[in-house]
Amino acid sequence: xxxxxxxxxxxxxxxxxxxxxxxxxxxxxxxxxxxxxxxxxxxxxxxxxxxxxxxxxxxxxxxxxxxxxxxxxxxxxxxxxxxxxxxxxxxxxxxxxxxxxxxxxxxxxxxxxxxxxxxxxxxxxxxxxxxxxxxxxxxxxxxxxxxxxxxxxxxxxxxxxxxxxxxxxxxxxxxxxxxxxxxxxxxxxxxxxxxxxxxxxxxxxxxxxxxxxxxxxxxxxxxxxxxxxxxxxxxxxxxxxxxxxxxxxxxxxxxxxxxxxxxxxxxxxxxxxxxxxxxxxxxxxxxxxxxxxxxxxxxxxxxxxxxxxxxxxxxxxxxxxxxxxxxxxxxxxxxxxxxxxxxxxxxxxxxxxxxxxxxxxxxxxxxxxxxxxx
Amino acid sequence: xxxxxxxxxxxxxxxxxxxxxxxxxxxxxxxxxxxxxxxxxxxxxxxxxxxxxxxxxxxxxxxxxxxxxxxxxxxxxxxxxxxxxxxxxxxxxxxxxxxxxxxxxxxxxxxxxxxxxxxxxxxxxxxxxxxxxxxxxxxxxxxxxxxxxxxxxxxxxxxxxxxxxxxxxxxxxxxxxxxxxxxxxxxxxxxxxxxxxxxxxxxxxxxxxxxxxxxxxxxxxxxxxxxxxxxxxxxxxxxxxxxxxxxxxxxxxxxxxxxxxxxxxxxxxxxxxxxxxxxxxxxxxxxxxxxxxxxxxxxxxxxxxxxxxxxxxxxxxxxxxxxxxxxxxxxxxxxxxxxxxxxxxxxxxxxxxxxxxxxxxxxxxxxxxxxxxx
Numbered sequence: 001x002x003x004x005x006x007x008x009x010x011x012x013x014x015x016x017x018x019x020x021x022x023x024x025x026x027x028x029x030x031x032x033x034x035x036x037x038x039x040x041x042x043x044x045x046x047x048x049x050x051x052x053x054x055x056x057x058x059x060x061x062x063x064x065x066x067x068x069x070x071x072x073x074x075x076x077x078x079x080x081x082x083x084x085x086x087x088x089x090x091x092x093x094x095x096x097x098x099x100x101x102x103x104x105x106x107x108x109x110x111x112x113x114x115x116x117x118x119x120x121x122x123x124x125x126x127x128x129x130x131x132x133x134x135x136x137x138x139x140x141x142x143x144x145x146x147x148x149x150x151x152x153x154x155x156x157x158x159x160x161x162x163x164x165x166x167x168x169x170x171x172x173x174x175x176x177x178x179x180x181x182x183x184x185x186x187x188x189x190x191x192x193x194x195x196x197x198x199x200x201x202x203x204x205x206x207x208x209x210x211x212x213x214x215x216x217x218x219x220x221x222x223x224x225x226x227x228x229x230x231x232x233x234x235x236x237x238x239x240x241x242x243x244x245x246x247x248x249x250x251x252x253x254x255x256x257x258x259x260x261x262x263x264x265x266x267x268x269x270x271x272x273x274x275x276x277x278x279x280x281x282x283x284x285x286x287x288x289x290x291x292x293x294x295x296x297x298x299x300x301x302x303x304x305x306x307x308x309x310x311x312x313x314x315x316x317x318x319x320x321x322x323x324x325x326x327x328x329x330x331x332x333x334x335x336x337x338x339x340x341x342x343x344x345x346x347x348x349x350x351x352x353x354x355x356x357x358x359x360x361x362x363x364x365x366x367x368x369x370x371x372x373x374x
Numbered sequence: 375x376x377x378x379x380x381x382x383x384x385x386x387x388x389x390x391x392x393x394x395x396x397x398x399x400x401x402x403x404x405x406x407x408x409x410x411x412x413x414x415x416x417x418x419x420x421x422x423x424x425x426x427x428x429x430x431x432x433x434x435x436x437x438x439x440x441x442x443x444x445x446x447x448x449x450x451x452x453x454x455x456x457x458x459x460x461x462x463x464x465x466x467x468x469x470x471x472x473x474x475x476x477x478x479x480x481x482x483x484x485x486x487x488x489x490x491x492x493x494x495x496x497x498x499x500x501x502x503x504x505x506x507x508x509x510x511x512x513x514x515x516x517x518x519x520x521x522x523x524x525x526x527x528x529x530x531x532x533x534x535x536x537x538x539x540x541x542x543x544x545x546x547x548x549x550x551x552x553x554x555x556x557x558x559x560x561x562x563x564x565x566x567x568x569x570x571x572x573x574x575x576x577x578x579x580x581x582x583x584x585x586x587x588x589x590x591x592x593x594x595x596x597x598x599x600x601x602x603x604x605x606x607x608x609x610x611x612x613x614x615x616x617x618x619x620x621x622x623x624x625x626x627x628x629x630x631x632x633x634x635x636x637x638x639x640x641x642x643x644x645x646x647x648x649x650x651x652x653x654x655x656x657x658x659x660x661x662x663x664x665x666x667x668x669x670x671x672x673x674x675x676x677x678x679x680x681x682x683x684x685x686x687x688x689x690x691x692x693x694x695x696x697x698x699x700x701x702x703x704x705x706x707x708x709x710x711x712x713x714x715x716x717x718x719x720x721x722x723x724x725x726x727x728x729x730x731x732x733x734x735x736x737x738x739x740x741x742x743x744x745x746x747x748x
Binding site for chain 1: 375388389391392395396397398399401414415416417649658663664666667669671672689691694695698699701702704705706707709711725
């Protein structure tokens with residue numbers, strides 16, 4: 001059996017290991033918290049710091065392959081491992097490029113991939129040079145995740161809110177739709193693409209409220225979305241699984257917002273909604289199996305369960321029984337003991353051939369199921 | 375989080391734990407082999423003998439609930455645990471009844487549940503009294519499993535092949551179809567029933583070759599199957615999940631063959647084919663959640679992967695890449711290092727709305743994918 005490791009033990013690792021159950025593979029997880037959602041589902045749990053060179057190198061040196069749950073890992077150790085023959089998904093060059101927002105934007109520009117206009121800012125003071133650039137979005141070069149490290153700046157009066165560290169300042173786009181496409185790339189460079197997903201965001205938390213797959217898109221937008229996503233992947237030249245997040249505007253322009261070089265929240269519906277889920281697919285890549293079928297079994301909606309404002313402590317799931325009684329829904333709770341405001345605690349997928357049923361139930365679940373503390 | 379244990383760590387435990395990933399539950403497995411298919415997927419693995427009183431009692435005494443993967447467990451220890459308040463799925467009275475083939479047949483007779491005619495035989499010699507009973511099937515009262523402990527006897531000349539131990543001798547039925555129905559029973563006695571499954575057996579190994587769900591049944595047989603399955607469950611009076619295996623004959627009579635008081639091979643297709651799988655369903659029962667939806671998402675076929683004759687040792691899966699390339703199939707390998715003739719090594723589920731597609735692919739998979747040794 002191949003030995004394959006995951007850096008990080010959160011819900012992405014948890015669902016990856018759930019999919020690994022179908023295949024013969026010896027699994028390893030490194031993570032600081034021995035009670036993390038994925039910690040008990042692997043053959044070998046190693047307590048360690050994924051940002052620390054020694055820990056990552058020691059973890060990886062006897063493995064056949066390694067993947068990540070989060071970009072903020074020690075890439076120098078991964079580079080050493082890659083040179084020594086351990087396969088890293090995504091490859092380290094790609095990981096380094098994506099984990100830094102400045103490099104990522106420069107990559108789009110270099111390869112003429114449509115993206116919002118931007119400038120690089122070294123510190124907060126530097127933003128004074130770009131008064132005509134607002135409204136804009138300020139994004140930290142390093143360490144942003146799940147809405148952290150992102151700040152909307154409407155005018156120069158709000159420069160105080162900006163990051164005083166290397167960052168990119170992106171012109172704000174008048175977004176009509178937020179779209180995500182998941183693509184898998186095999187070891188020989190072969191690709192498969194999932195149907196696009198329409199993401200509806202909660203503007204307060206910058207967290208997904210619900211998503212619909214397949215997205216209903218104007219035909220022109222649909223073709224652009226697929227063509228752009230595939231061209232991004234072609235330029236990256238890395239095996240693995242990728243989420244390409246895009247915006248469309250009223251003029252049917254499409255812009256790449258960002259890439260995640262890993263399984264992604266916008267692909268969770270594929271567990272029930274598609275023949276091969278994003279998690280199944282990554283194992284196929286890493287085990288050198290043929291890529292799976294990305295086709296939709298039934299259209300889906302997905303609702304994230306986010307820790308409620310004002311609730312911090314041991315989690316309880318208010319309304320859970322009601323949602324478990326809904327006949328075409330699939331509840332996924334991540335097994336995190338503690339909730340806190342904005343924390344991702346689970347998700348619910350709804351399958352239906354009727355879009356109205358998807359929307360009705362997605363909204364009902366959002367109103368019904370709440371993560372509180374005891 | 376509730377603490378729930380599984381006695382046994384084979385593929386049933388493995389798929390149960392895969393389904394548990396969706397819910398907040400602390401999981402325990404007791405099993406002798408620390409490399410068993412389910413051993414690495416629980417929070418707490420306890421090495422122990424599931425037939426030994428002390429081991430089972432020590433394992434269960436701090437748990438909220440317990441279930442089984444196989445009937446051959448120490449029921450005296452479970453009885454003590456049940457009296458002390460640990461919930462056992464199925465309850466111990468039911469487990470004792472079902473694990474003994476004599477009690478099981480007498481239960482059918484007592485409750486007028488249609489079943490093949492039978493006599494109880496204390497030893498091999500006793501069969502001489504029933505020369506007019508052949509052709510018949512001799513089944514060991516205790517310890518039979520997966521085709522072991524079952525012997526077809528065509529005439530009195532074959533009495534030598536019979537078991538020299540307490541057993542039942544059942545009149546052989548001229549089987550037209552073998553049908554299985556899975557039913558879940560909640561803690562308040564509420565039931566849900568899955569669509570019936572048509573099972574096609576390999577007569578040599580007495581192992582399932584493939585199964586189709588939902589079964590195509592004559593209307594009269596369909597209603598009988600459902601009514602009989604529900605009446606069996608009503609008489610058993612136990613929460614849990616049950617497979618009721620039945621035969622139909624050319625006259626459209628339906629007979630109960632046997633009951634499994636647990637998740638069962640004939641329900642593996644529910645992982646992809648039904649909204650709530652049999653594994654999901656048992657967690658719902660044990661966690662006191664509402665029962666799930668048994669409806670079919672798409673019709674399915676299921677092929678078991680059985681260790682090939684003449685192959686014993688470290689397993690390899692010949693033809694695996696071809697089957698992984700089939701676009702509507704789901705491969706489940708149980709992660710057993712060693713294969714041996716007749717060992718259950720995995721299964722493949724096919725989803726399709728076209729019955730011809732199901733049959734074509736089921737047969738293709740049977741020819742293509744073989745479990746050999748290296």
